[in-house]
Amino acid sequence: MDIMKTWLYALVSVFLVSLISLVGIVTLAMDENRLKRALLFLVSFAVGGLFGDVFIHILPEAFEKAASPLRVSFGVMAGILVFFILEKFIYWRHCHSGVCDMHSKPVVWLNLIGDGFHNFIDGIIIGASYSVSFPIGLTTTLAVILHEIPQEIGDYGILVNGGLGRFRALFMNFLCALVAVIGSVTALLVGPHIKDFADYALPLTAGGFIYLAGSDLIPELHREVRFSRSVFQLLSIILGVAVMALLLLVG
Numbered sequence: 001m002d003i004m005k006t007w008l009y010a011l012v013s014v015f016l017v018s019l020i021s022l023v024g025i026v027t028l029a030m031d032e033n034r035l036k037r038a039l040l041f042l043v044s045f046a047v048g049g050l051f052g053d054v055f056i057h058i059l060p061e062a063f064e065k066a067a068s069p070l071r072v073s074f075g076v077m078a079g080i081l082v083f084f085i086l087e088k089f090i091y092w093r094h095c096h097s098g099v100c101d102m103h104s105k106p107v108v109w110l111n112l113i114g115d116g117f118h119n120f121i122d123g124i125i126i127g128a129s130y131s132v133s134f135p136i137g138l139t140t141t142l143a144v145i146l147h148e149i150p151q152e153i154g155d156y157g158i159l160v161n162g163g164l165g166r167f168r169a170l171f172m173n174f175l176c177a178l179v180a181v182i183g184s185v186t187a188l189l190v191g192p193h194i195k196d197f198a199d200y201a202l203p204l205t206a207g208g209f210i211y212l213a214g215s216d217l218i219p220e221l222h223r224e225v226r227f228s229r230s231v232f233q234l235l236s237i238i239l240g241v242a243v244m245a246l247l248l249l250v251g
Helices: 005-026 032-065 070-088 105-132 134-161 166-177 180-194 197-221 227-250
Strands: none
Touching: 005 032, 005 070, 005 105, 005 134, 005 166, 005 180, 005 197, 032 070, 032 105, 032 134, 032 197, 032 227, 070 105, 070 197, 105 134, 105 166, 105 180, 105 197, 134 197, 134 227
16 A cells, blocks of 8 residues: 555544544433443444454454564553553543543543543554554554544543533544544654554554453443343444454455
């Protein structure tokens, strides 16, 4: 894939991901029960999508390109640790339940800063993935979208609960989401000048996705203990994996 196409696909993808920040508009017409049911599916589907992208697309590609399998393994572990540090020390907090304990103005701005950094990382991930190949970029973009939808609903809830008006909350959330474009441009500009950039970027991406799905999303699913809902969660996770498997046809 030539450079112009790589830039085009990456920038279009991050812009589409940024538009997800406006998903709060949909929730305006939803009652609490409908919103909870929607989130139950979205979070479960996102878990399957993230794991599916890691184990079906990213890691096979990473092992194929890497000079050493150990480099991939250490890269994945580094990705997990980096995302842990980000969440632990920069207060990068994903609120997927739509209910948060944050009600003060300072925390609203803290959420915007943390979410902006998160979106910057998403942009880097997408830009780096398209630098490898179109199929990897496409599946990674889809995986990012899957975990962004429930997160953005939660972020919108934080901003409204923190005192922002509904429309101002949507606008601020969208501006924050556009930071992903900067991240993607950074990856596309820096990547070609770093030797074996993809060899390092892919394992780090895989580690980050494993962290998000395993430590951030799955605990949200464990809050629901009813058998029927748990079965629905399992089927939704499997569906997310299946979609990623079907995307193999793209390549």
